[in-house]
Amino acid sequence: MFHAAVAEALVRADDVPLATHKFGGSSLADAACFRRVGAILRAQPAPRQVAVVSAMRGTTDALISLAEAAVRGSPDWRADWRRLRDRHLDTARDLVPDDAADALQWLESGFDQLASRLAALAVLGTPNREALESIQGLGETWSAHILSRFLARQGTDCGFLDAREVLVVGHGELGAVVDWSESARRLAEWRSRNTQHWTVVTGFVARTRAGHPTVLGRNGSDYSAAIFAALFEARELTIWGDTDGVLSADPRLVPDATPLPHLSYDEACELAYFGAKVIHPQTLTPVIARGLPVRIRNTFNPDHPGTAIGATPSSSTNGRPAATAGEHRVPPMPVKGISAVQDLAILTLEGAGMIGVPGTAERTFGALHRAGVSVVMISQGSSEHSICCVVRETDAAAAEIALTRAFEAEIARGDIHRVSVAGDIGVLAVVGDGMTGTPGVAARTFGALARTGVNIRAIAQGASERNISVAVARADTARALRAVHAAFWLSPQTLSIGLIGPGKVGAALLAQIEAARPRLLRDHQLDLRVRAVATSSRLWLGEARDAARWRESSDAACDLDAFTRHVQAEHLPHAVVIDCSASDTVAGRYADWLAAGIHVVTPNKHAGAGPSGRWRAIRAATANGSRFRYEATVGAGLPVISTLRDLLDTGDELLAAEGIFSGTLAWLFNRYDGSSPFSRLVREAHALGYTEPDPRDDLSGIDVARKLVILAREAGAGLELDDVAVESLVPESLRRLDAEAFMQRLDELDGAIAARFAAARAEGKVLRYVARLGEDGEASVGLVALPSGHAFAHLRLTDNVVQFTTRRYRDNPLVVQGPGAGPEVTAAGVFADLLRVAAALGARL
Ligand code: ADP
Ligand code: ASP
Ligand code: MG
Numbered sequence: 071m072f073h074a075a076v077a078e079a080l081v082r083a084d085d086v087p088l089a090t091h092k093f094g095g096s097s098l099a100d101a102a103c104f105r106r107v108g109a110i111l112r113a114q115p116a117p118r119q120v121a122v123v124s125a126m127r128g129t130t131d132a133l134i135s136l137a138e139a140a141v142r143g144s145p146d147w148r149a150d151w152r153r154l155r156d157r158h159l160d161t162a163r164d165l166v167p168d169d170a171a172d173a174l175q176w177l178e179s180g181f182d183q184l185a186s187r188l189a190a191l192a193v194l195g196t197p198n199r200e201a202l203e204s205i206q207g208l209g210e211t212w213s214a215h216i217l218s219r220f221l222a223r224q225g226t227d228c229g230f231l232d233a234r235e236v237l238v239v240g241h242g243e244l245g246a247v248v249d250w251s252e253s254a255r256r257l258a259e260w261r262s263r264n265t266q267h268w269t270v271v272t273g274f275v276a277r278t279r280a281g282h283p284t285v286l287g288r289n290g291s292d293y294s295a296a297i298f299a300a301l302f303e304a305r306e307l308t309i310w311g312d313t314d315g316v317l318s319a320d321p322r323l324v325p326d327a328t329p330l331p332h333l334s335y336d337e338a339c340e341l342a343y344f345g346a347k348v349i350h351p352q353t354l355t356p357v358i359a360r361g362l363p364v365r366i367r368n369t370f371n372p373d374h375p376g377t378a379i380g381a382t383p384s385s386s387t388n389g390r391p392a393a394t395a396g397e398h399r400v401p402p403m404p405v406k407g408i409s410a411v412q413d414l415a416i417l418t419l420e421g422a423g424m425i426g427v428p429g430t431a432e433r434t435f436g437a438l439h440r441a442g443v444s445v446v447m448i449s450q451g452s453s454e455h456s457i458c459c460v461v462r463e464t465d466a467a468a469a470e471i472a473l474t475r476a477f478e479a480e481i482a483r484g485d486i487h488r489v490s491v492a493g494d495i496g497v498l499a500v501v502g503d504g505m506t507g508t509p510g511v512a513a514r515t516f517g518a519l520a521r522t523g524v525n526i527r528a529i530a531q532g533a534s535e536r537n538i539s540v541a542v543a544r545a546d547t548a549r550a551l552r553a554v555h556a557a558f559w560l561s562p563q564t565l566s567i568g569l570i571g572p573g574k575v576g577a578a579l580l581a582q583i584e585a586a587r588p589r590l591l592r593d594h595q596l597d598l599r600v601r602a603v604a605t606s607s608r609l610w611l612g613e614a615r616d617a618a619r620w621r622e623s624s625d626a627a628c629d630l631d632a633f634t635r636h637v638q639a640e641h642l643p644h645a646v647v648i649d650c651s652a653s654d655t656v657a658g659r660y661a662d663w664l665a666a667g668i669h670v671v672t673p674n675k676h677a678g679a680g681p682s683g684r685w686r687a688i689r690a691a692t693a694n695g696s697r698f699r700y701e702a703t704v705g706a707g708l709p710v711i712s713t714l715r716d717l718l719d720t721g722d723e724l725l726a727a728e729g730i731f732s733g734t735l736a737w738l739f740n741r742y743d744g745s746s747p748f749s750r751l752v753r754e755a756h757a758l759g760y761t762e763p764d765p766r767d768d769l770s771g772i773d774v775a776r777k778l779v780i781l782a783r784e785a786g787a788g789l790e791l792d793d794v795a796v797e798s799l800v801p802e803s804l805r806r807l808d809a810e811a812f813m814q815r816l817d818e819l820d821g822a823i824a825a826r827f828a829a830a831r832a833e834g835k836v837l838r839y840v841a842r843l844g845e846d847g848e849a850s851v852g853l854v855a856l857p858s859g860h861a862f863a864h865l866r867l868t869d870n871v872v873q874f875t876t877r878r879y880r881d882n883p884l885v886v887q888g889p890g891a892g893p894e895v896t897a898a899g900v901f902a903d904l905l906r907v908a909a910a911l912g913a914r915l
Contacts, residue, residue, distance in 0.1 A: 088118035090304040092273060092295030096312040097369035098213050099127040101164035104220055110310065110372050111221065111268070120302050122271045122295040123217055125209025126161070129154065130274070130288070133184075137205045140188040141197050147188055155181040158212050165220040173219045177212060184208055204283040207234075207275035210291070218270035229266035233294060234283050236260055236301075237276040243444070245352055246276065246286045248297055257301050271298055292350035296364075300356040307362055308376075309349060310369045315377030316341065316348050318407045323548045323641075324555050326562060326597075330377050330406055334503050337406050338364075338379045340537045344499030345411035354379070404504030404511055405558040410551050412496040412544050414446060415466035416527055419473060420456040423485020431457060437476035443469045447497055447539045449530045458528050460541050466491045495527060496547030498540045500554060506535040514912075515540065518557030521695060521911050522643040523667040524550045553643035556912070562595040563913040565644045567904075568602035568637035570630075571651030572620070574759040575673055575702075578897035579650060584618065586901075596913045598904070599642070604633050606653075611636040630659060638668055644911050648900060649674045652762060658684070664691035664698055671903045673702035673896055678783065679776035679791050685783060697907045702899030704731060704777045705870045705890045713886055714784050717876055724785035726875040727843040728883075731777040731851075733868035733891020734761045734768040735839035740865060742837070748823040749816040756813075760868055760891045764809045769819070770798040771839070774851045778841045781872075782849060789849060797852030799823070799839075830855035836863045845875075861885075868892060 091114075093107050111119055124130075132154050139147040158181070162173045187205060191198070211232060218230040236256040239246040273291025278284050286293050292309055299307040316338065317327035333341070335358045342351040348366060357364055358381075367376035424430045431450065434457055438445055447460040461469050473489045480486040505511045512531065515538055519526055528541040542550050556563045567583075569576055583598050590596040599614035603623075609632065610623035638645040647663055649656050649672040657676035661684070664670055677688055678700055692698050704710045714724065730736045737760055738751050752769070755761050767773045775794040782789040798805075799819065804812055830837050835855035840862065843849050856863050865871055870890025873883040889895050909915045 087116045088120065088302055088304045089114060089116040090120045090122065090295060090299035090302060090307045092122045092291055092307070092309045093124065093217075093369065094291065094309070094311045095124040095127040095129065095213075097310050098123060098125075098217070101161045103369070104161065104165055104217055106369055106372075107217065107310070108221055108224055110369065112224075112226070113372070116305070117267060119268045120271060120298055120304065121217065121269070122273045122291060122298050123210065123214045124273050124291040126158065126213050129209030129213070130206060133206050133209055134202075136184075136188060137191060137197070137202050140191040141195060143192055143195060147192075148185075151181070151185060151188065158216070162216050162219070165216060166223050168223070173216070176215060180208065180212060200282050200284075203285050207272070207283060207285045210272040210274045214270045214272040221268060221270065226268050227266045228268040228270060229264045231260060231264070231269050231271045233272045233275050233298075234277045237294070237297060238279060239276045239284065239286070240279055241284075246284070246290070246293070248356070249279065250300075252279075253297070254301055286352075287350070289347065289350045290352075292353040296353045296356045299362055300360055304362070306365065307357060308365045308367055309353075310367050311348060312368060312370055313348060313366075314368045314371055314374045315366045316346065316379075316407065319551055319555050320346065320409065323410065323551050324408075326564075327555070329374070331375070333377055333379045333406060335379060335381060336536055337501055337503055340499060340501040341407050341409045344409040344497065344501070344537070344539070346407065346409040404502050404508040405500055406502035406504075408498060408500050408551055408555050408558075410496055410498050410547050411446065412547055413463045414460050414495040414497055414541070414544075415463045415469075415491050415493045416458055416460055416495050416541055417466065417469050417473065418456055418458045418488075418490050418492075419477070419486060420488055420490070421480065421484075421486035422455060423480055423483070424457070425455060427485075433476055434459070434473060437472045438469055441465075441468050441472035443472065447528070447530045447541065449528045460495060460497055460528065463493055463495075466493060492527070494544040495541050496544045496550075498542060498547065498550055498554060500538045500540075500558075501536060503536055505538070512538055514557050515554055518553045518643075518912060519550055522549055522553035523694065524553065548641055549643055552641065556595075556643060562591055562597035563644075563908060563911060564597040564599060564642050565646050565904075565908060565911070566637055566639050566642040567598060567600045567646050567648060568604070568633055569600060569648045569650060570604045570628075570633070570656055571649065571653065571674075572603055572605060573650060573763065574893035575896045575900065576648075576650035578893040579648065579900050580617070582894075582897055582901050583904075594913055594915055596905075596908050596915070598908075601639070602633050602636050604628050604630065606651075609633060630656070634659075634663065634666075634668070638666065644669065646671060646904065646907060648672065648904065650900065652676070652767070654680065660698065661687045661691040664688065664696040665694065667694065667696055669697040669699075669907045671697075671699045671900055671907060673700070673706075673900050675700075675703045675773070675776040675780060678703050678780035682783070682788055682790055697910055699903035699906060700780070701903050702896050703780050705872060705886065705888075705899075706733060706892065707895035707897075707899035707902070708870060708872075708886055708888050708890055710781070710870075710872050710886050711784055713884070714781065714874060717874065717878070717884070718785060722879075723877045724874060725877065725880065726845050727778075727781055727785075727841075727872060728875075729841060729872040730838060730862055730865060730870055731841045731872065731890070732768055732774045732839060733870055733889065734765070735774065736865055736870060736890065737868045739837050739839060740867065740869075742823070742827065744824060744827050744831070747817060747820045749818075749820050752816055752819070753813075759893050764812070766800050766805070766809075766812060770800045770805070771796040771851045772798075774839065774841050775849075778843055778849055778851060782843050787843075787847060789847075793849060795848075795850040795852070797850075799853065826853060826855075834858055836860075838862050 136147050166173050218228050221228040238249040238252045273294040274285050276284055314329040316330050319327040321327045335354050339354050342349045364379040365376050443461050443465040445459045450457045470491045477486050500515050524542050524546045530539045600617040603610045603620040606628050608623050609626040610620035646669040654676040660670050660677050701711045756765050761768050775796045779789050779791050838856050840854050841851040868889050868891040871887040873885050875883045
């Protein structure tokens, strides 16, 4: 065991507490970053500090491409070499101006050496592993050198340790394997010669047993830091990066990822293994053996406590503070974080001849092992008909050959009928200690993926139940990650919304959404993002924060393709189109939107009352789980369709429906008493926004007829608009005018209405515009004279009323009644539908 060896070999100068830090490349991007690092170290309480450093940001990548360019014989490397050199020299000049000559000389000779090695590579023309590894690690020597000079200049007692003098590693299957006793012996020896209180150590680099410089693999400085924490017998290790600790997911893929206050070693290992770049997967091996606490913190926000990683499994609240009284309670969640690896491939071995044959799995994985292919994930159904595993895409070809060879005989006999490879795969890992024994985690994961339309290629869950891994198409990885992240309340449920037709209802809806947004976000983790607004002459595409400025957008033809592409953003899990237009063309798009996984919410009656073939196609397009909601098409904000649905879904049967479905016509006939012309009332209603943009849509009865068709179809009747007997209040002579001319000649309505009114009054009756769907299936809408005691005669203002006569409500019909027109109530009806869509997608409302 290494720590016995370490303890034996270490000659400790004293018992002063010692802390280890690691600063990543992002924390060492420029001179200002080095100053920040200096300030952090000076603020530490422990008198002894060991700082393990990465190369300055981007340096390792630059060195790798320099070496590649040199091997290719490309002359470009000299310009890049100079840029890298100048960047380092400038940083040193800035940080240690008075001591610059010495430091600069040291750096210059380092860069000269690099140039001669690159020139040698160019001559050789073949990559040589040793030369490449030694070049790759140079960045760490430069950054460590600059930092130690800078700290010394600031008056600290600071030394510089080139890890290659001390750290000896061999190469194992999982990467570098530390020779602990040799490394500890060398460090003890180094410490006996170097007694400074502070030490800056090069990360990433080491030496092989044969004495050649080597590196610990990309991002290996984290591992270096853990090794040196063990070797120096530090009390703690802090890894400083550019995020507030380990986040619940990669912030580049999930912008809403939140910092996790605690992680167990196991959780951190799973997340790191499955792609959380914030720590290198091997980092924790040395610290786990010692039980050393690790903290991940942000150099750019040193006041933030970051993430503490330790031995104990933690019950999770996902980083959210426990709710206080009166606050919306957020239940604890078993899932801590979600990570993703891409560039993978699925390898499948299939054949009936494998069923019940012992040793197939062993032979599969043995063959892969011998081919040097590491397996990321394994899944086998209990039928044993196929074995499937996920490997790195770069290993896929070798893996396929290895398996084809290993099962040559079975393939020839037909027992195994194929070995296949599917590339472009990503794997999502859902991780948390609390998942152990908690039912429902898998269901929630898969449900979230299904709702966002992501197909699952393979699934695996370790017996520890700490990790559920799901393979998906690489193109789906980001969306899948976001959807699952949102499903576990790690981030808000986000809906990307596009609104068409911001007229009176649309504008009211935008205002309602804007006003409700903060509360929905705070109390329900629901993030409604209006990202597109289209009118017939304008198109605004943007982000929710700018939505209020949609009116400033320049004129553009209503390009619904561009609109759709923007709304269905790759990075947002759910897309919704809200159609507040009165356009038949827009309704013509619904089926395509729904089929593409875009939910549709609308008060536009054209789809519901349009050709029944199109209506059926729209309904059929929801088979994939897309939601289509249109409550506000009948009775504005009143729960008319949902009431009918509830009746039908619980087994009731609609026998007849009757009512006043037009708030506009209700208002007109409630107000009309013959004392002033009907046309004056129509103008008033138009100005109040009670009518459709063209009042003939109301007066012609078509709007009411459409509502009747929608209700009839909801109840299963195959009614067409043409089947409804419609009585129009618009005289023949006014029907073909344009809207403006019609408004000018509105008083031509007055004579006929006045006559009908007088006749009804003579019988003690009132006029009402009524819609009827009879038991015989007959549908009609028109002006009728009702006894003054009739229920429909006592409505107020724009009230709608719908009477459902059903098997259960036969003698005494069920009545839904209330305000049925006006932008605010209609918008509220649409908004309620939008929230129902969100709830169906998993938002807790
Ligand atoms: P450093 O130079 O500090 O070592 P790296 O480039 O190696 O930084 O990796 C840090 C980056 O990893 C972060 O800036 C972040 O974008 C990304 N990352 C991926 N997954 C996570 C996660 N779960 N938590 C935090 N950061 C993550
Ligand atoms: N500089 C190395 C790399 O970029 C090691 C590290 O930063 O951790 O991979
Ligand atoms: Mg890193």
